[in-house]
Amino acid sequence: MTTTLPSAPQLPSLSTDAAPGLLSPEFWQETFALNRRLFIQLQRRPSTLIAGVIQPLMWLVLFGALFQNAPQGLFGNQVSYGQFLGAGVIVFTAFSGALNAGLPVMFDREFGFLNRLLVAPLASRFSIVLASALYIMALTMVQTVAIIGTSALLGSSLPNLAGLLVVALIVMVLVLGVTALSLGLAFSLPGHIELIAVIFVTNLPLLFASTALAPLSFMPPWLQWVASLNPLSYAIEPVRYLYLHSDWSWGSIVLEAPFGGVSLGAALGVLVAFSGLSLGLIQPALRRSLL
Template identity: 75%
Template sequence: MSTTFTPSKTELNKRTEIQPNSALSDFLQETGALTRRLFIQLQRRPSTLIAGIIQPIMWLVLFGALFQNAPQGLFGTDVTYGQFLGAGVIVFTAFGGALNAGLPVMFDREFGFLNRLLVAPLASRFSIVVASAIFITTLSFIQTVAIVTMSALLGAGLPNTLGLGLVGLIVLLLVLGVTALSLGLSFSLPGHIELIAVIFVTNLPLLFASTALVPLSFMPLWLQWVATLNPLSYAIEPIRYVYLHSDWSLSSIVMQAPWGSVTLGAALLLLLSFDVVALLIIQPKLRRTLA
């Protein structure tokens, strides 16, 4: 004679506690493992991080010395070129690191490791993209801390605690958008040679067509229009304003564009819009590639 076993409520609750949302936990576990792999590669070859810290510090020292005898008032009242340059170096370093975000994925494609991941029973293949974004964002923050510290030692000063948090938020918004575009390129271009070519072609023109090195008023009118279309300018100017003004607010005017005034809040909104557009652009390609 067979008997039917009915578990009690206590046993059912225990089973529920033991079995959490498996899809989310698997996704987090996969993302953590892939992120850890990237950091292990960095630990074995730390030259990338070392160079990424030394290069912007050299920019601060050399460019600051090069323009230290610039005419008084060119960069603002009682503003040294070192103070003016710091924001540009922070943003351009974060931008350069994010622009290179697609290279590890591209090398994984060429060496066949990405194909192994795509045929593996992953909970979500988007963990590959998220891991790369976490890795690049972490490196960008390490570089930002080094630049902010060096700028302070060179006499540029420091924003208050809230200002430093805003600097971190601006760097995060810029890095997320540029990283998304770089990852999209890594899945679209045929090889790393083409990706490196895009990086080289993009890097310096976006630097010189921004307010990183000179103020907007110093540029010819056509270049002012180009600079106001450059997302880097909307990251540089808010950071620069926070450095130079302790009484900043979201309604503070951070840039006088040819078409009107740009407030700090508007600059943040434009950076957020840039992230949304970048994610929308790459989403169809990522879905087809990771399917």
């Protein structure tokens, strides 16, 4: 007599239970939920935002006063140092904030909160990265508006509406690229001490090796080449040109580099390429940590 064994139960197909994609409502819902968590933290400890707004305003007022007696014509015809400095303060403030974007993620790693997120049924773990990027962009826009408003009160002329929109676009593209690098470091470095060390080593050298504080013509030849290869200069010079010229176009020459003139459109293209390269470089680190 033969015995018939019961058939094994059929397991559900994985394809029908696949997690929602990056364009799903669930992904954006969890992204904004994680973003809201960061703003709740900011609401409980607003000193970060207050210091982030006050510091660039102090730079603008004190540096502008320190060099107000600089020789006429050094920064262009009828251009004060305060007007020259405004663009550098806007861009460097955005750069500094974006460079610190990885610190909250690093602290979440060290305190164990990130591990809880990684085992949660998220639509995509990349929502953790996107939430941090949106948070930094929002803070950067608050700082940028404060700097532009203070510059106007100090006598600097404002760009027209189209110019202001281009300024916002330039700042956002730069912030996206630097935030990506900072988040990549947050997932790659062993702890926050190493990340803070990288921030300290990177911050001021990139500031002084750019056109934030002085024009290219004021620099020695070797530093002119360094500044012309610095991504910050490709954000500072277009913003400065938009501030000082109302009749701008995408073909306007905004940077007289040692290798030739750089137009407004070309400078924006360099920033887009820098952000794309940054996003590409962090992909292996994000996949190792999130997938």
